[in-house]
Amino acid sequence: MEPILDIRGLTKTYSGGLKALDAVDLEVRRGEIFALLGPNGAGKTTLIGAVCGMVRPTSGSIRAFGLDLKSDWREIRQRIGLVPQELGFDIFDTVDRQIRYSRGLFGRASDDGRITEILRSLQLLDKRHDQIRKLSGGMKRRVLIAKALSHDPDLLFLDEPTAGVDVELRRDMWRLIDQLRDQGVTIILTTHYIEEAEEMADRVGIIDKGRILLVDDKDAIMARLGRTEARFVLERPQQSIPEALQSYHVSLHDEGKVLVYRGGDGMGKGKAEIAAIARILIEHGIIFSALDQKESSLEDIFVELMEEQAAG
Amino acid sequence: MINLRGTWAIYKQEVSRAWRAIFGTIVSPVLTTSLYFVVFGSAIGGQMQAVGGVNYGAFIVPGLLMLTLLSESTSNASFGIYMPRFTGSIYELLSAPVGVAETLIGFVGAAATKSLILAAIILATATIFVDYSIAHPILAVCYIMLVAASFSLLGFILGIWAEGFEKLQMIPMLVLMPLTFLGGTFYSIDMLDEPWRSVALFNPIVYLVNGLRWTFYGSSDVNILVSAGSTVAFLVICIGVIAVIFKTGWRLRS
Ligand SMILES: Nc1ncnc2c1ncn2[C@@H]1O[C@H](COP(=O)(O)OP(=O)(O)O)[C@@H](O)[C@H]1O
Ligand SMILES: [Mg+2]
Numbered sequence: 001m002e003p004i005l006d007i008r009g010l011t012k013t014y015s016g017g018l019k020a021l022d023a024v025d026l027e028v029r030r031g032e033i034f035a036l037l038g039p040n041g042a043g044k045t046t047l048i049g050a051v052c053g054m055v056r057p058t059s060g061s062i063r064a065f066g067l068d069l070k071s072d073w074r075e076i077r078q079r080i081g082l083v084p085q086e087l088g089f090d091i092f093d094t095v096d097r098q099i100r101y102s103r104g105l106f107g108r109a110s111d112d113g114r115i116t117e118i119l120r121s122l123q124l125l126d127k128r129h130d131q132i133r134k135l136s137g138g139m140k141r142r143v144l145i146a147k148a149l150s151h152d153p154d155l156l157f158l159d160e161p162t163a164g165v166d167v168e169l170r171r172d173m174w175r176l177i178d179q180l181r182d183q184g185v186t187i188i189l190t191t192h193y194i195e196e197a198e199e200m201a202d203r204v205g206i207i208d209k210g211r212i213l214l215v216d217d218k219d220a221i222m223a224r225l226g227r228t229e230a231r232f233v234l235e236r237p238q239q240s241i242p243e244a245l246q247s248y249h250v251s252l253h254d255e256g257k258v259l260v261y262r263g264g265d266g267m268g269k270g271k272a273e274i275a276a277i278a279r280i281l282i283e284h285g286i287i288f289s290a291l292d293q294k295e296s297s298l299e300d301i302f303v304e305l306m307e308e309q310a311a312g
Numbered sequence: 313m314i315n316l317r318g319t320w321a322i323y324k325q326e327v328s329r330a331w332r333a334i335f336g337t338i339v340s341p342v343l344t345t346s347l348y349f350v351v352f353g354s355a356i357g358g359q360m361q362a363v364g365g366v367n368y369g370a371f372i373v374p375g376l377l378m379l380t381l382l383s384e385s386t387s388n389a390s391f392g393i394y395m396p397r398f399t400g401s402i403y404e405l406l407s408a409p410v411g412v413a414e415t416l417i418g419f420v421g422a423a424a425t426k427s428l429i430l431a432a433i434i435l436a437t438a439t440i441f442v443d444y445s446i447a448h449p450i451l452a453v454c455y456i457m458l459v460a461a462s463f464s465l466l467g468f469i470l471g472i473w474a475e476g477f478e479k480l481q482m483i484p485m486l487v488l489m490p491l492t493f494l495g496g497t498f499y500s501i502d503m504l505d506e507p508w509r510s511v512a513l514f515n516p517i518v519y520l521v522n523g524l525r526w527t528f529y530g531s532s533d534v535n536i537l538v539s540a541g542s543t544v545a546f547l548v549i550c551i552g553v554i555a556v557i558f559k560t561g562w563r564l565r566s
Contacts, residue, residue, distance in 0.1 A: 014566065049566070052407040056565045074315065077409040088400025092332060097325075104321025105408040147404065 002066055003027040004155055004186050005051065010060035012046050012210075020046040022210040024060070028188055033181055035201035035218075036190045039302065043210040044190035045085055048157050052082045064155065078107055081153030083145050085160045085190075091133035095124055095143050098132065099150045106151035115150070121176060122146050138169045145176070156180065158189040162196060174200060194301075198222055198267070206305065213305045219267070227301070228270025232259040232281065233290040244280045248273055259288070270295075318410040322418025323425075326392050330426050337388070337426055338433065341380050345434050348376050349441035352498060357442070363500050366529050369442035374524040375497030377434055378459070381427055382492055382517070385460045386484050389423035389467030394480055397472075397563075406565060412558040416468070416551070423464035424457065431456050444528065452527035458543050459520060465550035472563050491517045501533045516542065 005028040012021040020043045028034045036044050049055030051062055051069070062069040064076045089098055099115055119125045122142040127135060132143055148156065158177075162170050177187055177200060191197055197204045198218065205215040214221065237256035249263040261277055264270020274293060281288060296304075330337040353369035360368035396402040405415065438444065446452050466483075474480040495517030501509055512518055513534070523539030526532035532539070557564070 052403075054403055054406045054565055056561050074313070074409040074411070077407060080407070082403070082407050084400075084403050086400055088403060090329070090395070090399065090401055093325075093329075097328070101321050101325050102404065104324075105318045105404065105410060107315045107317045107409055109317065 001030060004030040004065060005188070006063040007047075007051075008061045008063075010047070010050060010062065011058045012043075012050060012055060013058045020210050021050065021057075024207075024210070024212050026205060026212060026215065028186065029203070031181070031184055031186055032202040033177065033187045033189070033200055035197035035204045036188065036207055037192070037194065037197045037204055038190070038207035039192050042192075042207045044207060045159055046210075047207070048082070048159055048188075048190065052080060052157060053077065078151070079154045081148035081151065081156045083148045083156070083158045083161060085163070087137075087140050087144060089132060089140075089143070089147070092131060094129055094131055095119070095135070095146075096128040098143060099146050102147040103150040108151045114152070118146050118149050121179070123172065137164075138166050141165060141169065142172075145173075149180075153185065155186045155188070158187065160190055160192075162191070162193075194222075206302070208302050208305075213302070213309060219265075222267055223265040227262060227296040228264035228274065229294050229296065230261040230270075230274045230277070231290075231292040232261075232277070232288040233257065233292075234259060235287040235289055238286065242280070242284050242286065244284065245277060248277055250277065314411075315409050315414050318408060319414040319417050322405075322410070322414065323422050326419055326422030327425060329392070330388065330422070337384075338430060341384055341430055342433055342437055345376055345380050346437055346441070348372070348379075349438055353438075353442045363503075364529070364531050366531075367443065370444035371500075371525075371529075372498055373435075373438050373442065373444045374528045375492075375495075375521045376438075377431055377456075378517075378521045378524050379492045379497055380434055381431060381456065381459055382463050382488050382520070383484050384430055385423055385427045385463035386467035386470065386488060387481075388426050389420055389464040390471035390474065390480055390484075391467075392419045392423055393468050393471035394474055402564070412555055415558070416465075416554060420461060420464040420468055423467060424460040427460035427464065428457065431460070446528050447530045448527045452524065455524055455527050455540070455543075458540075458547065459524070462543055462547040462550060465547060465554065469550060469553055469557070472557055475563075488517075491515055492521070496521045496533065516546075519543070 005026070007024055007026040010021050010024040010026075011019070013019045024047065036047065038044055046055055050057045051064070053073070065079060067076055069076055093101075096115070096119075099118065100110060103110065103115070116125070119128050122145055124139070124142055124146060127139060132140060135143065161173055165173070177189075180187060189200065201218050203216065204218050204221045206213045206221070214224075216224075234257055238252060238259070239256060241250055241252060241259075248261060250259055250261045252258070253260055259281075261274060263273060278288075278291070349369075352372055357367075357369040357372070362368060363371045396405060410418075470480065470483050494512070495515050496512070501512045501518060504512060519534055519539040519542055522532040522534045523536060523543065526536045526539070556562075
C-alpha cells in the first residue's frame, strides 16, 4: 500500500547555516501511529514544519496522500491537522469562535454538531464561550487540539503532545489518540520520552542531529533499545559463573566480586530476568550484599546507535 | 481553486477582532477627527477665506478624511498580520490551505472594510460641524475604496516587515502623518510660495488629498488623472511586493 507520507532526501539548512535535517527518508503508513523519537534539537519540529508549511525545505521531496506537496499543497493541507509544540492563538477570542475559524480556514463548511462533538471530546463544552486568556494552560492546549481536529484531518501531527501537561490531559490525550486511530486517522507524534513512544506508537523512528537513525516496529525497536543493567555485589568473590546462570547475559567483574547482567527487551523481560537471577543466586547459596539496577537512557542509546552506524 | 471558505474565515475573524476593539477602531479616530473639525473647521475656519470658492470648513473635509483613511488603513492591516506573528498563531495560517490570494482578500479586505465604515462615520460626523457637499459621490466612494485598499496593502507589508511594535508604528507616525499634514490637508498648495510649491509636488500625499478633494468640489491643485493613475500604480506595486513575499516566504516561513 502506498504510504500516506513519503519523505525523500529532505534537508533543511537554516539561514544561520545550521543543518537541522540531513537527507531524511521517511515513510509513514496509512492508519498507523508513528512516533518520532529524539532528544531536544534533533530536528523533530523542523521535520513537521517542512511538511506543514512553516519551514521551507532546502532540498528533497515530500509526498502525502500520493500527491506532491510542491504542486498539490492545497489538497494536502486540507487533510492535515497540526498541534504545535508551543501555544499560540488570539487569546482575546473565545474558544468557540477560534475553532469555527480553524474549520473555515481549512475550507470546511460550518457544522455546529461536529464542533460540539469536538468540544465535548476535549471537555471544553462548558468553556466554549470563554475567552481563551481566561483558561488554564492545560485547557489552552485542549483548544489547540480542538482547532487541529476541527476540519477532520486524515493525518494529524502532534508535536510533543504530553510535554508539560497534567496527568488528566495526558490520559485524555491518549484516549483521544486511540479513538482517532479507530476512526482511521494517521497520527505522527514527536517525543523525547522512550516510554511515551512505547506506550502509544505502532512504529517508531529515531532521529538525532537531523538524521533518522532507525525506523522499525515498536516491539523491534524496544527490544533493541531496552537495555536493563543490574550489578550484584557479592559477599564472596566467585571464580566462575554458576551453571544455572549460563543462559543469562551475565559476566563477572572486579575479581569476581560483581556479577553484571545486561539484557532485556525494554518491555519487562529485563526485570523478570533479574528477579530470576536473584532467585538462582540465593538457591545456590551465593549471597549478594547490594543490587543496582538501571535502564539505559535515551542518551546512552543514541550514542550506541551512532557508534553502530559509524562502525557500519 | 481558491479556498473561498478560508478567505471568508479570515475576513470574518479580522472584522470581529476590530469589533472587539471598537474603541481603537472607530471611537478614537472619530473623536480625533471631530476635534480637528471643531478647531480648524468651526473655530479657526470662521476667520479663514474660502479656498477656490469653497468655504474653509468644507475645504478641509476631504483632507481630514484622507488623513484618517491613510493612518487607519495602514495600522489596521499591519496589526492584523503582525499579531499572529507576535502570538505564534501564524502557524495555523501557514499550515492552512490558503495562499496569497485568500490571505490578502481576507486581511486587506477586512482592513479596507473597517476604513470604509470609518469614512462613512466621519463624513456623517462632519455634517454636524461644517456644511459641505459632494459633487461626484460615486467617484468619491470609488476613490475612498481605492485608497483604503492601497494603504491596507501597505500596512500588510509593514506588518510582515516589522519585528517589534515600535517598527510597526514607525512608518505611519514618522512618514505618513507628516506627509499628510504637509500634503495640503489644511491648505491648497497654490497658497505656497515657490520653491515650496514645487517641493510639495514631490509629496505623493498631495495627489491623494487632491484626488479626493476633486470628487468633492470638482477642483484640484493637480491633474486628477495623475492622482487616480498613481494610486492605482501604488496598489499594483503593493500587490506585487506581497506576491514576492509569499513566494519567498520572507519573514513568514523559516
Ligand atoms: N528558525 C530557526 N532558525 C535557526 N535554527 C533553528 C530554527 N528552528 C530550529 N532551529 C535549530 O534547528 C535544530 C532543530 O530544532 P527543532 O527542529 O526545533 O528540534 P526538536 O523539535 O527535535 O527539538 C536546533 O538546533 C534548533 O536550534
Ligand atoms: Mg520540537
